[in-house]
Every structure is written in structure tokens, then in C-alpha cells.
Amino acid sequence: xxxxxxxxxxxxxxxxxxxxxxxxxxxxxxxxxxxxxxxxxxxxxxxxxxxxxxxxxxxxxxxxxxxxxxxxxxxxxxxxxxxxxxxxxxxxxxxxxxxxxxxxxxxxxxxxxxxxxxxxxxxxxxxxxxxxxxxxxxxxxxxxxxxxxxxxxxxxxxxxxxxxxxxxxxxxxxxxxxxxxxxxxxxxxxxxxxxxxxxxxxxxxxxxxxxxxxxxxxxxxxxxxxxxxxxxxxxxxxxxxxxxxxxxxxxxxxxxxxxxxxxxxxxxxxxxxxxxxxxxxxxxxxxxxxxxxxxxxxxxxxxxxxxxxxxxxxxxxxxxxx
Amino acid sequence: xxxxxxxxxxxxxxxxxxxxxxxxxxxxxxxxxxxxxxxxxxxxxxxxxxxxxxxxxxxxxxxxxxxxxxxxxxxxxxxxxxxxxxxxxxxxxxxxxxxxxxxxxxxxxxxxxxxxxxxxxxxxxxxxxxxxxxxxxxxxxxxxxxxxxxxxxxxxxxxxxxxxxxxxxxxxxxxxxxxxxxxxxxxxxxxxxxxxxxxxxxxxxxxxxxxxxxxxxxxxxxxxxxxxxxxxxxxxxxxxxxxxxxxxxxxxxxxxxxxxxxxxxxxxxxxxxxxxxxxxxxxxxxxxxxxxxxxxxxxxxxxxxxxxxxxxxxxxxxxxxxxxxxxxxxxxxxxxxxxxxxxxxxxxxxxxxxxxxxxxxxxxxxxxxxxxxxxxxxxxxxxxxxxxxxxxxxxxxxxxxxxxxxxxxxxxxxxxxxxxxxxxxxxxxxxxxxxxxxxxxxxxxxxxxxxxxxxxxxxxxxxxxxxxxxxxxxxxxxxxxxxxxxxxxxxxxxxxxxxxxxxxxxxxxxxxxxxxxxxxxxxxxxxxxxxxxxxxxxxxxxxxxx
Numbered sequence: 001x002x003x004x005x006x007x008x009x010x011x012x013x014x015x016x017x018x019x020x021x022x023x024x025x026x027x028x029x030x031x032x033x034x035x036x037x038x039x040x041x042x043x044x045x046x047x048x049x050x051x052x053x054x055x056x057x058x059x060x061x062x063x064x065x066x067x068x069x070x071x072x073x074x075x076x077x078x079x080x081x082x083x084x085x086x087x088x089x090x091x092x093x094x095x096x097x098x099x100x101x102x103x104x105x106x107x108x109x110x111x112x113x114x115x116x117x118x119x120x121x122x123x124x125x126x127x128x129x130x131x132x133x134x135x136x137x138x139x140x141x142x143x144x145x146x147x148x149x150x151x152x153x154x155x156x157x158x159x160x161x162x163x164x165x166x167x168x169x170x171x172x173x174x175x176x177x178x179x180x181x182x183x184x185x186x187x188x189x190x191x192x193x194x195x196x197x198x199x200x201x202x203x204x205x206x207x208x209x210x211x212x213x214x215x216x217x218x219x220x221x222x223x224x225x226x227x228x229x230x231x232x233x234x235x236x237x238x239x240x241x242x243x244x245x246x247x248x249x250x251x252x253x254x255x256x257x258x259x260x261x262x263x264x265x266x267x268x269x270x271x272x273x274x275x276x277x278x279x280x281x282x283x284x285x286x287x288x289x290x291x292x293x294x295x296x297x298x299x300x301x302x303x304x305x306x307x308x309x310x311x312x313x314x315x316x317x318x319x320x321x322x
Numbered sequence: 323x324x325x326x327x328x329x330x331x332x333x334x335x336x337x338x339x340x341x342x343x344x345x346x347x348x349x350x351x352x353x354x355x356x357x358x359x360x361x362x363x364x365x366x367x368x369x370x371x372x373x374x375x376x377x378x379x380x381x382x383x384x385x386x387x388x389x390x391x392x393x394x395x396x397x398x399x400x401x402x403x404x405x406x407x408x409x410x411x412x413x414x415x416x417x418x419x420x421x422x423x424x425x426x427x428x429x430x431x432x433x434x435x436x437x438x439x440x441x442x443x444x445x446x447x448x449x450x451x452x453x454x455x456x457x458x459x460x461x462x463x464x465x466x467x468x469x470x471x472x473x474x475x476x477x478x479x480x481x482x483x484x485x486x487x488x489x490x491x492x493x494x495x496x497x498x499x500x501x502x503x504x505x506x507x508x509x510x511x512x513x514x515x516x517x518x519x520x521x522x523x524x525x526x527x528x529x530x531x532x533x534x535x536x537x538x539x540x541x542x543x544x545x546x547x548x549x550x551x552x553x554x555x556x557x558x559x560x561x562x563x564x565x566x567x568x569x570x571x572x573x574x575x576x577x578x579x580x581x582x583x584x585x586x587x588x589x590x591x592x593x594x595x596x597x598x599x600x601x602x603x604x605x606x607x608x609x610x611x612x613x614x615x616x617x618x619x620x621x622x623x624x625x626x627x628x629x630x631x632x633x634x635x636x637x638x639x640x641x642x643x644x645x646x647x648x649x650x651x652x653x654x655x656x657x658x659x660x661x662x663x664x665x666x667x668x669x670x671x672x673x674x675x676x677x678x679x680x681x682x683x684x685x686x687x688x689x690x691x692x693x694x695x696x697x698x699x700x701x702x703x704x705x706x707x708x709x710x711x712x713x714x715x716x717x718x719x720x721x722x723x724x725x726x727x728x729x730x731x732x733x734x735x736x737x738x739x740x741x742x743x744x745x746x747x748x749x750x751x752x753x754x755x756x757x758x759x760x761x762x763x764x765x766x767x768x769x770x771x772x773x774x775x776x777x778x779x780x781x782x783x784x785x786x787x788x789x790x791x792x793x794x795x796x797x798x799x800x801x802x803x804x805x806x807x808x809x810x811x812x813x814x815x816x817x818x819x820x821x822x823x824x825x826x827x828x829x830x831x832x833x834x835x836x837x838x839x840x841x842x843x844x845x846x847x848x849x850x851x852x853x854x855x856x857x858x859x860x861x862x863x864x865x866x867x868x
Contacts, residue, residue: 177468177471177472178468179467179468180471217478218471218472218478218481219471221478221479221481221482221485222467222470222471222481222482222485223467223485224482263478263479264478264482267479267482267483268482
């Protein structure tokens with residue numbers, strides 16, 4: 001857990017802890033053996049389901065056991081009515097919710113939840129959207145949550161036949177405004193913008209691009225050390241999915257942004273991302289314009305080797321390619 | 323615990339420490355001493371707790387005003403009290419705070435309130451609305467990365483400069499190289515020269531975030547004040563400060579007195595200390611009783627040291643003022659920087675308390691204004707500020723405000739947002755005459771003498787003087803000053819509030835600490851923290867001693 005100080009326990013306390021845990025480990029191992037043994041015997045009874053519940057509560061990362069759990073449920077569902085299945089799934093979803101609260105970043109929990117929604121006769125996507133919104137309120141940077149959100153939205157769109165691009169786009173805006181240091185929110189935005197432009201043809205793509213550049217520039221100037229905003233900036237500069245720019249237009253765009261980043265570099269001369277971005281964009285500019293790369297780039301790469309020694313070799317390589 | 327020993331024949335009692343006055347600092351000391359087993363007798367000449375920090379109902383306030391004017395001298399804490407009360411007010415529905423203070427979420431006092439459990443006697447409410455009066459309007463202060471990022475009025479360079487300053491100031495005490503040479507220089511000079519900040523940003527940082535009276539405040543002091551606000555954001559939510567209901571200092575004082583009483587201290591209100599004989603250690607009360615004091619007498623009455631003075635005004639208005647409050651809140655701070663009120667030399671600070679504070683009935687609000695300007699000029703500054711507040715609340719709460727917009731008044735930001743020329747807006751606002759006027763239910767002005775630094779007693783004296791409220795709008799140095807007094811009595815601060823409350827509520831402290839780290843956990847977490855983080859379930863089951 002972050003920022004909770006661990007006390008240096010005395011040797012006696014440590015020994016105590018070791019003893020307690022030794023007992024727990026023996027219990028746990030016995031449970032694992034029992035569960036895996038049952039699976040070997042193709043035991044798909046409700047009693048065994050309970051065993052997996054106990055095991056997964058302790059260790060939700062054990063994906064084999066989740067697989068087994070699904071096998072058991074599938075077997076049980078074979079002989080049940082749709083109502084009974086839905087009721088079972090509802091219980092399953094409650095169980096999963098408690099697990100999610102405790103382990104919000106476990107792949108297998110999200111995965112099982114998705115399986116439940118797919119298996120349910122009458123899934124409530126509205127509820128799922130509410131759930132994932134709450135999870136993202138607790139941790140806006142949880143990429144599991146964002147991925148699941150995309151899945152839920154997709155299923156909702158299929159069910160209603162209505163696109164949710166606009167409200168989802170606005171949702172990323174809300175999340176970004178509250179804390180723009182968020183890879184997932186920006187990533188989601190890159191997925192939504194092409195669809196948005198497609199569905200709302202009255203939007204001027206170039207205008208949207210300019211607005212996004214304005215937005216990302218605010219973020220870059222507010223916190224030039226945040227990587228996620230630079231990634232988004234790069235997408236805006238290089239993507240063909242927003243607006244089809246002619247070569248000259250793209251050159252103009254790059255030149256404008258290079259100037260903007262340059263201004264920032266002047267007040268933040270040691271900004272790694274400024275230097276990297278300038279090196280990259282100037283290189284790109286040279287390629288597009290069919291010219292040699294600007295001489296300043298070599299200087300940036302030298303500076304980068306100083307301030308980011310972990311990646312020294314990378315910058316050396318880069319310099320050689322110029 | 324210890325008890326008072328009373329001799330049946332004479333009424334001579336004994337105690338270890340006699341404390342005279344139930345102001346906040348001496349009440350903290352009373353509780354600290356009582357919990358360490360000291361025999362404390364705590365008296366106050368008033369029929370209420372809190373002394374100079376108290377919140378009074380209207381009857382008490384009238385009596386207080388009379389008393390202040392009758393007994394005013396160079397030594398009394400209050401002077402020049404003028405009171406107007408409208409008829410037909412129910413006196414018990416008001417709690418007028420004589421020395422209003424707010425509590426920042428990162429503060430020694432809050433930690434002590436929690437540690438001592440006095441917080442359980444109190445109810446706190448959030449305060450996240452801080453405004454600066456600039457160009458005839460109240461601007462909300464940008465105090466977080468979110469505010470700065472989303473601002474439509476700050477330039478890119480200003481955003482960068484502000485953020486660079488914010489990043490530095492959180493750790494300013496470590497970064498001495500940056501400010502050492504500016505230690506005693508005005509903070510405005512430091513902000514301009516070292517961080518390239520402009521006028522408006524300096525004003526906001528100095529006045530609304532730092533709550534300083536002028537931009538000349540020395541840098542070392544100012545940085546501490548500014549950091550106090552910024553690091554207090556997001557501890558409990560989207561606000562840096564809180565206040566207690568039904569009155570601020572007085573309620574806290576009462577809480578500590580209650581704690582002291584639980585620990586065995588004896589309380590007597592409405593009791594004066596007539597005299598104290600240093601040599602015999604005998605104190606005489608106005609009832610004629612004689613008390614033998616074994617150790618010390620701590621007194622907050624009689625003498626006030628320091629010559630800092632504050633001019634105050636209290637106005638109860640018949641408006642709920644909710645336009646000034648953030649959602650879910652019932653209070654706000656408004657600061658009028660220097661030179662915004664016909665040449666004021668010191669800032670005017672206003673604490674607006676809505677009815678949600680428990681200090682007044684619903685539909686009303688209390689405006690607490692204060693300035694370090696003294697006497698007649700001080701009152702004048704406060705009156706000008708009062709007018710501006712009145713204009714503002716009438717304007718914001720009226721439905722009849724019309725504003726004619728021409729095409730040339732509007733320009734557009736690159737992101738499409740329309741912006742109205744502020745000059746034109748200001749003009750219109752200045753020319754606005756509200757159709758109604760504001761009803762004042764109460765107006766009170768007075769001067770208050772405050773303390774800048776604690777008093778050093780002579781080494782052998784049994785009589786120690788306590789400390790009066792400070793100038794700052796926020797509680798500041800309370801714990802340090804209480805500890806100093808405590809040390810003068812016991813010789814150490816090691817056992818200050820080192821209490822083992824027997825009914826163990828370890829869960830409460832653990833959940834509080836966990837919640838604290840929970841918030842930071844969520845904001846610090848990185849996306850690249852994937853598999854393996856939670857398979858280490860031993861971490862959850864194992865030791866988490868805090």
C-alpha cells in the first residue's frame with residue numbers, strides 16, 4: 001500500500017508473524033490441492049463452487065481457478081431456466097463487485113465479470129456503466145476500468161442502436177479537466193474523435209483539431225513533466241484519423257507546434273519531453289519537407305543524454321540516424 | 323484522578339495549577355495538564371466559555387459591549403465597541419464570534435483535536451471558497467492544478483509560472499537555496515523576481531491563499547502561509563479549510579475544557595480572581611474563597627502583551643449569501659487586497675458565515691470583517707468593504723440584472739469559448755443600481771488587541787500570562803503556544819497529551835490513517851502497476867502498524 005509506513009517489527013513480532021502465516025500457508029495449499037484435484041475429477045458440483053469462492057477471495061489472481069469456476073457454472077446452468085441463471089449471475093456479479101473493490105486492477109476479475117454479462121439472459125448494461133463510472137471516480141487512471149467501459153458502451157450501443165460517442169467524449173473531457181495526467185482518458189479520446197467526426201459531419205474537423213491542440217497546450221504548459229499529455233500531442237500531430245491534411249498543411253502545423261514547444265523549452269530548459277518532442281517533430285518535418293534535419297536536433301539529443309542518462313544509448317542511436 | 327481537598331472548617335482549597343480564563347490556548351493547557359494528573363482549577367470571570375475567543379448570543383453580546391466600553395484601557399483586549407441590534411431578534415439564535423478563525427486541514431491544531439478526541443465534541447464544516455476582490459468583482463482563487471489547467475483567463479506562461487511556483491512551495495523549507503537571500507524581503511519581490519509572476523497572481527497568492535495583510539510580508543513567513551493553504555487542499559476533499567459550528571475558537575476551547583473536566587479538572591464560570599500572592603501562593607476569588615496554588619497560575623486576564631491591533635466589524639444581513647458559497651458549503655472567505663478600497667494600506671479579510679454554520683437563523687448570514695488598520699481609518703476601510711460586499715450580494719442575488727451585449731464586446735478564445743470584454747462588464751456592473759437595499763439586522767464594530775509572540779515570564783514567577791488570539795484568520799501556533807505554557811508548568815513537553823484513552827478505539831485511528839493514505843494511494847497510483855501488486859496478499863493480511 002502506498003505511503004503507509006511499515007514499522008520495523010521486533011524479531012519476536014516477526015517470528016510471531018511467521019508462525020501465523022505458516023499456518024495460513026498450509027491451509028491455503030491444502031485448499032489449492034483440493035480445488036485442483038476436484039477439477040481433475042471434473043467435479044462441477046455447487047459444493048466445489050463454494051471452495052473456489054473461498055480460494056478466489058484469498059487469491060483472485062489465480063486465473064486457473066476462475067476458469068474452473070466458469071466450467072462449474074456452465075455445467076450448472078445447463079439444466080436451469082433463464083430466470084434461475086439470471087439470478088445466479090446476479091449473485092456472481094455481487095461477489096465480483098466486492099472483489100473489484102478490493103482488487104480493482106486484477107485482470108481476471110474484470111474478465112469474469114465480462115463473461116457473466118455475456119452469459120446472462122438479461123444483462124443490465126446501465127448498471128454496468130454506473131459501476132464502471134464509480135470505479136473510475138475512485139481511480140480515474142485504472143485502465144482496466146476504461147477498457148471495460150468501452151466494452152459496456154459498445155454493448156449498450158448494440159442493444160439500443162444509438163451511438164454514445166458524444167456523451168462518452170464529454171465524459172473524457174470531465175475526467176481530463178479534473179486531472180489531465182491520465183493516459184487512459186486521452187487514449188479513449190483518440191478512439192472517440194474519429195467516430196465523432198464520422199457521426200457528426202457538421203463538425204469542422206480542422207476546427208476540432210485546433211481546439212484539441214489548444215487544450216493539450218494548456219496541459220503541456222501546466223505540467224510539462226506529464227508524459228500522457230505529450231503522447232496525446234503526438235497523436236494530434238501525426239494522426240490521419242482526425243483530418244486529412246495536405247503535406248503543406250501538415251508542415252505548417254508542425255512548424256507552429258515546434259514554435260510553441262520551443263517557447264516552453266525556453267522557460268523549462270531541462271524538460272525531457274520538450275527536448276524529445278522537438279527532436280522528433282523536427283525530424284518529421286525534415287522528412288516531409290525533403291530536407292536535412294535541423295542542426296539543433298543534435299544539440300537536443302546531447303542534452304537528453306545528460307538529463308536522462310538511463311536512456312543515453314537510445315539518444316546516441318537516434319543521433320546516429322540523423 | 324485527583325480531587326480537590328476541602329477543609330470542612332475554612333474554605334481553603336488547594337490545587338496544583340489555577341487557570342484564569344477559558345480562552346483556547348489555556349483550555350488546551352488545562353486539558354493537557356489534567357490528563358497528566360495535574361490538579362487543575364479552571365475559572366473564568368464570564369458566565370460563558372472562551373473568553374476573547376467566545377461566540378456570544380445577543381444578550382451576552384450586549385453585556386459584553388457595555389463591559390468593554392466601561393473597562394477599556396490600554397490593557398484590555400477589546401475597546402471602542404459600537405453595537406446596533408435590530409428589534410425582534412431572538413437572542414439565542416445567534417452566536418457572534420469575537421475572534422473568528424478557520425482551521426486548515428494540515429495543521430497541528432487539527433492533529434491535536436483528533437489525537438485528544440476533542441474533535442468528537444465538535445462538528446466541522448468545509449470551507450473551499452476563497453475569493454479575491456479584483457476589478458470590482460470577486461474572483462475565485464486558482465489553488466490547484468485543475469483550477470490552473472481549466473482557467474480561461476490565465477496565459478500559458480502564467481500557468482507555467484504558477485505551477486512552477488506551486489511545485490517549489492510545497493517543499494520550500496528544503497529548497498533554501500531558492501529563497502534564502504529573500505528571507506526578510508517582501509514576498510511580492512520574491513515572487514516577481516524568482517518566478518516571474520505578475521500582479522494579479524501575486525495578489526491572489528499573497529492575500530487569498532496566504533491570507534497575509536500586505537505584499538510586504540517577509541518571504542520566509544509568507545511561504546509558510548501559502549504552503550499551509552496549498553498542502554491543505556484535497557486532504558479531506560476539494561477544500562483546504564474547515565470551521566466548527568456554533569462559533570470557532572470558543573467552541574474548540576469549550577471542547578478542551580470538557581476534555582479537561584473528564585480528566586478531573588474543576589470548572590467555575592462567573593468567578594473572578596481577585597488577587598494572587600506570589601510568596602504564599604494563595605489566590606483569592608471574588609467569592610472570598612482562598613485557593614492554595616501549589617505550582618502555577620496561568621492567567622489570560624488582566625494584561626495583554628504585544629501591540630498588534632485589529633479593527634473588526636460584524637454585520638448580520640438578511641440574505642442567505644449562498645451565491646458566494648461552493649456547493650455543499652455554508653461559508654466563504656473574501657479578501658480585499660491593499661489599494662482596492664480607496665487606498666487601504668492593509669487587506670480587509672472577510673469571513674462570511676451562512677446559516678449552515680449554526681451562527682444565525684436560515685435566510686441570514688454573518689459577515690465578519692477585519693483589518694490591521696487601526697482606529698478611525700480602520701473602521702473607514704471596513705465600511706468601504708462593507709459597501710462593496712453589499713453591492714456584490716445584491717447584484718448576484720437579484721433577478722433583474724440586465725446586461726446589454728454588443729457584438730464588439732465579445733471575442734472568442736481559440737477553443738470556441740466566448741469571452742466578454744471585462745472592461746465593458748466592469749462598467750456595467752459599476753453602473754448597476756440595485757432596486758432593493760440590504761437589510762442589516764446587526765452591526766458591531768470594535769478594536770481588538772492581539773498577541774504576536776508568546777510572553778516570557780520571569781523565571782521564578784508563579785504567575786504566567788497566557789496568549790491572546792493572533793492576527794491571522796486561521797488558527798496558527800496554538801499547539802506550540804500551549805506547549806510553551808505547559809513546559810513552563812511541568813518543565814517538559816514530552817508528555818503533552820500523551821494519553822492512553824482506555825476504551826480502545828484503535829480501529830478509529832487505523833481507519834483514519836488508512837483513509838488518508840487511501841486518498842494519496844489513488845492519486846499516486848500508476849497505470850503500469852499491473853500483475854503482482856495484489857497477489858502479494860500477505861501485505862494486506864500482515865502488519866500495518868501505524
